[in-house]
Amino acid sequence: MLLSNGPASNNYFEDAYLARYLGYTLVEGGDLTVRNNQVLLKTLGGLLPVDVILRRQNSKDCDPLELDPASELGVSGLTEAVREGNVSVANALGSGLIESPALMAFLPALCSQLLGEELLMPSIASWWCGQPKELEYVLDHLDSLIIQPAIRNRGHDGAVRDELARMSKKKLKETIRANPYQYVASEMVCRSSMPVWNEPCQPAYLALRGFAVADSDSSYEVMRGALTRTSSALDPLELSIRKGEGSKDTWILSDTPVEHVSLLEQQGRSIPLRRSGAELPSRAADNLFWLGRLLERAEAYARVLRSAVGRMSGESRSASDLEIPVLLRCLADQGQIEPDYAIEQLHSQLPSLETELPRVVFDKSQPSSMRSVVDELFRLGSSVRDRISLDTWRTIRRIDKRFRPARYRSTNLSDLLTSTDELITELAAFTGIMMESMTRTQAFRFLELGRRLERSMQIVSLVKNCFIPLPAVPGPVFETVLEVADSIMTYRSRYRSNLQLPPVLDLLLTDETNPRSLVFQFAQLSAQVDQLPRKQTQPGYTLEQRIAMELLYSVQLMDIEKAADAHGLGNHQPLEQNIAFWEDKLPQLSEAISHRYLIHATHSHQLSEISPQ
Template sequence: MLNQLLASYRAPPNSFDEMLDASRQPRPHWRTLLEGLGAESPYMMRERIETVQEQVRENGVTYNVYTDSKGIQRPWDLNVLPLILPQDEWTGIEAAVIQRATLMNQILGDVYGDQRMLEEGLLPPELIHGHAGFSRPCHGMQHADGIALHFYAVDLARAPNGQWWVVADRTQAPSGAGYALENRAIIARTFPDLLRDLKVQHLTEFFNTMRDSLAHWGRLCAANGNGGKNGAPLRSSEAPLIVLLTPGPYNETYYEQAYLARYLGLPLVEGGDLTVRNGIVWLKTLSGMQRVHVIMRRVDDDFCDPLELRPDSGLGVAGLTEAARRGNVLIANSLGSSMLESGALLGFLPALCERLLGESLKMPSVATWWCGEPAALEEAIEKLDELIIKPAFPQSRQFPVFGQDLKGAARAAFIAKMRAEPENYVAQEMVRLSQGPVWKGDGLSACAIGLRVYACATPLGYVVMPGGLTRAATGTDARIITMQRGGGSKDTWVQGNEQVATQSLSKRTTTRDDLVRDDTHLSSRMAENLFWFGRSADRCDNIARLLRVTLHLLFNVRPAYRGAEWPTVEALCVYFHLIDIKELDPELAARLALQSQSQGQSQSQTLGQTQSQMQSLVPGAIIKPAAMFSDAQIESTLLRAVISPDVPGLARQQQQLYGIASQLRERLSVDNWRALNRMVPRETSDDHRLSQAEAMTILDDATASLMTMAGFTLDGMTRDLGWRFLSLGRRLERLQFQSVILQRALVMDANGNLDWLLELSDSIVTYRSRYRAQPEWLPVLDLLLLDETNPRSIFFQLDGILKSLRKIAVTYGPCGAERFTPLKEELLALAPETDLYCGNAQLINLLYRMQLASEAVSEQISVQFFSYTDSYQDRTRKA
């Protein structure tokens, strides 16, 4: 079986094969995996691959390729087969990476400190001072324990002779470690037995060490400026506040940033969530200002501070550089560290290593020439066919160029550019990348791979993650491994005799005073996202149910039997923009446009009212007295509303929900994400016509997923401040929806069937189990208006809203409860036998005022909590 498995596997003969030796026999550390694969059927492997892909999709693992139409929903590319490294080989890699991280840290400290390497001629001054990444405001900045480089990554490639070479250093804000951790979590579920049998080293302790090390240095920063919570000094057992600074949800690695924040238990913040006061960094939370001691940043150097670095940046924090200079905050990695990523430095590292560390470089860099040196420029031009030409500085903004691809006039033009600005170019020897196995179709294939290895600083030295991110060249050009050009990834297995213990720091002991029972780090941005997540989730549910009720009547009930409910349901679809009146009846739309302008309403609101109701609320409305459009017209527009994000409807609302959820990744559980991703609209071609059965299946699945997500909210979230804003958003949205549909139902013909109303309100099962009879107005309205046990009733929403608003008001002051209290009392004062009947103008008016009140309170909450720069305490002091 093993020979059969390898029969179709072919790797290029002039590259190192990670899996097979020169005689095409499996290397010892691969044999266990291959024997296991050889014993499995193709069907089982296909199932494993599908499981991995499904896990990636359901976990919401994404990587944003800017040119990809999928945008922030582009799935991460993970191949089912890992890269396996034996322990003895890994020991050498680990030692080399520790040495290199130590060297880079010392170079960084010297360049921004005494600059002895420049003085001794080991580094050309023009290479440093001509680099856009050299940040002059950071000169002289002091670092705790002499560590400026807290997190380091290095890209490795293996030459045909098996030698590992360094291709590039990642020192600014290295990405990919979170993806490596996610890769392991997914592959571990696919090959749990193999991980145990091969004694694969775990990754979790590396991240624990990183967090503990940052906390150690954070405590040193806290000693400056009286820096505990709200400015008070830290207690001996109190943890410093570490935050992860992100550029935002449209960054290509935003998923990883959110994943790491959730895994490490750190607040994920954007620049607007932070402020600098008197040289101290603060997190703006609803509970007040919280001092920040450590910033684990994923924002590029020059975007971090619009005051001193890049004035047009909206991603950073004004004054952050000054706070770091004073030693009041630790920034990991230190500002200015992007300078070390220049390939132009690689050729100078051997001498720098001898000078700074007193030893030879353990792992060589790929042969590199900085063309700013005349001799190097001429050698690079002479060997152009064998080299890759890369930008020396990030400001060049150009892709690598393979010399062998340049022909004729293009070659001459490129050489001319090199001669005109030689300092902007680095020439690097082209390494023929090693080949690793990937599973494609029903068998093994080979593709070029590279390895990114990570190290973190500790007070005792650097430690290396036992593994890393293996990247596979699955794009159109196998010479380039880059995620932005469609590259894939693999899990990396490092074998060991037993789990290697990492260096540990002294652990703090949590005391009773440190116990936390609320969300003390909830920023206004995060509270706003939670609020709108609640609203958007319930809005999705409302739209799905309305579409399902309407399409059921359209597909399954003949026009003659639809009765009085059909015009009402149709009007609701117009009100919620599911039927486009401009497209279906331009003449009516034009008349309504004039009318709505005079009445201050939208066209859909005007058309969504019936004649009777408009007379009680907005007199003089012009409305068609019966069904407005043909069945064919309605079917066409509603099917589009189910699946097309180009029109108002379910698909668009699902996209909006996904976008909001993307900014809450670190707060949503994996199970919650799985439910959300099952609901994401499936891709269809533009000319695909949705069938009736497909439409109903989509609506059923969406409703089920939304119910699952609601269950996570009710049963899986602690009732802290964040949950209260989410719950408020959900209840306000539901109150508005229920108020609207009941207003319209109440002006329907008294003999109309009420099944649709109970279905739309998700209350039909309760009604049938209680009354076992055809729905009647009195019990229906009692269930939907006054029943305190019904989660869809008006009373239930009012009661929940008032409880949340009053709870928040204890700390933050009045926030809208006074609008709802008299409405609730008025609702309870209704006499069931006399007031709950179809056509009750008083009840219709009450529902209308509830609708307006919910809109007003939503606006009040937004202004009071989501649109400010000062903390609540600051604002109350000023008042």
Template sequence: MADRAADAMDAGAIADRWIAEYCAHSPAADMLCSARGSASAAWHGMFEELARVSGGRLSNAQERAQRQAEDIGTGYRIAGEHDERPWPLSPIPLMIDEGEWRTIADGVAQRASLMETILFDLYGDARLVERGHIPAALVTGSPFFLRPMARVAPPGGYQLHFFAADLCRGPTGEWRVLADHLRAPAGAGYALENRLAAARMLGGLQSRLNIERHAPFFAALRDGLAALCRRSDPRIGLLTAGRFDPSYAEQAHLARYLGFMLVEGADLTVIDDQLYVRTIAGVKRIDALLRRLDPRLLDPLAFDSTSHIGVPGLVDAMAAGNVVVSNAPGSGAAEAPAFSAFMPRLSLRLTGQELRLPNIATWWAGQSDQADYIRDNLDRLVIAPAFGDAPLGLPGGAKVLGADLSGKARDTLIADMARRPQDYIGQEIVRLSTMPVVADGALAPRPFMLRVFAARGSDGRWAVLPGGFARIGEHPDPRAALMGEGSWSADVCVTASHAVEPVTLLPGPEEIRLRRNPGTLPSRAADNMFWLGRYLERGEALLGVIRVLLGHSISADTGAALSQATIGRLVGLVVAGTAAPPPPGTGRAELVEFARTALAGEGTGFSVRAINRQARGIGDGMRDRLAADMIRLLEAPFPTRGGLLDKAGSLQRRYAAIAGLCAEHMARTHAWRFIDLGRRLERAMAVSRTLRAFISGDVTGDDLSTLLDLADSQISYRQRYMAGPARVPVVDLIAFDASNPRGLAFQVAAIAEHLSALPVLSDDGLAEPQQARADEIVALLKTWRAADLDQAMLHDIDVRLAGLSDAIARRYFLQAGEPLRAEGLTLG
């Protein structure tokens, strides 16, 4: 106890020192330095906990926070970039006491209700436009206003189910709205991930400071959508644009936490005005969608006809009342930055109350008097696009300080404002409060914005997430226009004066209903799992050929350990797989370069590096179904240290680790069956190709020994036969022995077993085409003899395996030419 007390005193002293040194050179309006009473005590308690877990070193705290974010799998992608970036998490959460937070929450709920009222009118009777409270051009000129949604009553009666707002805190402590998010509000998953990472790092903070929990909010979001559906146990999906969406990782995490099915447009289909998801067991009904897809791309029949990622007929299903879409398409009409110029008056007109959270002063140049004000005060305003899209005068599409414009850029802006004034707004220059971050191992003040979320609960009322997440600027300049998207993110902790009930979104032990069925598997997910297994096996097989080539033909100082004919067969396998072009010769230097290209080539061929990139791409799109360890192995960088054999060995160990995770850690669900099905089919094809390459013509001892190496069957052969390799027993072991896990017969038997365990569409008891094809290959391998195996028989196996692959794809996966298969179709 004495040691613990001493540790607490040391941590308290460190916290005192950190705060004193920080506030000595920070702005008076800083969140930490301006805190008083319980708010100040909360900041001190947080720093005391931080000092304890970091050993009094802020750099350690930064490293711990980043490691926790990476362990959770948090990431994001910049538009145009292929690879995800790690999520930049600050170890210092933003602390807000319950009194200040109540003002924020009330203001956000009021604003969300006001937005609902406005949208209900815009897509209904349009009285606000008719009576001049909203200019018609503000609505009809907005790309976010979707005419096909006019007079469409959204199922459940609400346009909005989810709302987010970006807030700023001014130098005097007042909170104001910088931007509204209604189309597809992003970031709630990041708020959840920030909280998980912060809770792992500062484990004692939750109960010590009575921090409000996130779970009730997410429960309200889930229950609110479910309450609007027409079934008591609805199926809800989170609709994503796919793995190249900048926040795909956040969407996958959110879907997993909420228990929603993560779906893309290609997963969905509309039949008789009802929305369904395509699964391996037929199509299953979807009752609601939490939409994270641009609404203009949502339904090519109603909006953008060039969209390939939407769902044809989805608006018809909405109009029929059969699917709830959150938020309703077209809700972004009230999100346009120009709309902020009218919000104060609309609040008074519609509610009789002023906005509890006023937005920053905004002038829309679409009205002549406000356009004149913007021109006359250009140097004192921020100039921004009125509807998000970049006008000619702002080619980058970003906000600019009018005072920073000069010369040609200024002239271009003024000219285009005169030509199309409706495309521009002017806003006051806002100075942001600051909060502490860790920079160069010390505390430093940085400006921040706060994104807050509201969700409509099952009772129709707005629930506000206690905290949200903070975006923190990279530079000390506190002007909001210069902060951009920010460089760090931070958890936001709302502290209460009373003990907070340990609520979780998960049901209590006595409420959990037992189930051993993990749920339906969408066809796209099955397709991805199948090809992930194939790419992993393809890469491992190619790597095996390269390792044999390196280890037996070009590593000895005295020359090749294999005959030229055997080397030629190995080279032929690599060339046939388009991993590398044929080498000019078979000398040592030429084979080394050939192996290097096959291993790490960056061209258009299927080198090991290129195959790994394909597998990684699939993994990026399956974050909701793959373990974090699997994702990390798939995303591990290609080895760069050591020679070719060292790199090949490193990759082999990685493949083995992935195979071990699949074999020992994945539940035997349909998802696992598809990844193993892909692996078995690819291995069967590889074994057949290898047999064709090595048993043709005059077969030598080198050929047979190499064949055993490539099939990983040297030990099995030696255990059975005292003599050296002979053609018939080698062929029997690799082609026909069903007990050899690297042999052809074993793979085909495993494929047939998987297909017999997967769902069928008919109840007549007859084998489906893919099952029948697998059974035929099993029967052939049981009746053929090793002594008779020749090129024609192996060619027949190759053709049958290719046909089996096509049959699996036709039955289970999304085919461009077969959007639906009517025969045997099951609707669930």
């Protein structure tokens, strides 16, 4: 397992890449638990033992029970499991001590004493203030030195460095004299500069971080190349990193082909065939489930928005005065606009929707805005980077980058229509790549469950807002609904332009050949639920299976022509009863799946300090 801080960490890209490259399972603290001093992975199929953890978290964050009670990232009991020898941790707990700046002052002497030679490359001149002579030198040369904590506390000492850098010279002297052993001083290094392309080309200061690899004979070999860090500020590396730096791999060019080096197992060794599945961590299943939901929600919002904007801007040749009120009702129900805009009596008292709509679409402060939905889609995609293809991730990034307001002027309806068109195309590409590239394991099933659940809810919402009550002149509204549901070409190929309620409702609700119909979603839900892990000895059907079957049978047994004819004559009860049933059962299905398989527990917190005083 590779233990990561999660998507919120600046290093998550490296963690996901490394896990994918090595074939390790990427986990966070919430994915693991400790029972009887044994570390276990929470999966859909139950708890699986963990033997080795590649640690990427800071040591203090790894165990809130014994190390840092405030940490929400670690695994309670991990330290005791390591102590008992039940799990091995690469990057052992506490190994970060070797990075303490205080040791820099003693490197020359240590090298001479232990290896009998001088340092091959001199390190940055450093002075530990715990020695009287060095302390006086530091106090006399504060203007040319950098002061920092003597002992490294990774992830927690950056604020101390910032505070020391802001102190006046007098205050800094008093602070050092009060606890001299806690501080170390280093010479100020003037970093080289280089050009960096940042629209336009700008100068930046450069630092190289080299790497050494342990050999089998207990020696180390310095790797060619490095990690280049660049900063626009001439601050010490420790401070400029906190202000935001760019980073790139540094390659050493060669005149001859370079030998391929791999950390993977050597070719030629036989490996057992396998199919991954139930070992999917519950957190990953949760993120995939909601990724599917947000993907469909984004598409549904975008399709309604595009139809509304097209008619408001006059770019759609239609009876807009009949269709716009219905579309505004849909937008209000989705939360994209204020509900008052959908009430004809209040509409005229509000600011012009033509000017307000482009603003509210990109308003991140509104959780139901189109931009907020795209942000959440991007966040969820980031959290499962180790489980999606590179092309899928590129598509997610492209969606996030392109769906933004105009940079140098206010966004108008025409701009919004173009952005929405592009968004729908990118979302379709996203869906297509995932459908073609994901193996049909549990990861795919939870993604598909999320998609089908959300699409079902959006279909029900569309039918309810557009057909109840039925418009006095329904023809234009029928065409709009078919357009939003991406079913207008199918309708025209069957019925041409003869728009009637029964075939429209049939295509939207009961046509099993239409992948956009409600019955198609329910059939997929039932099929995917049947494939979820369950105890083989459990008799009968699970709760989620029963709900999925109820939903499917409710549509399959529906007499759509009779219901449509009654609805057209003013008897709305048959359709309203079905809609009420679906609106009740779909959240129940989502809750049943979540209750059985997904994550609900919050981070554990230590209620009192248990360390000795």
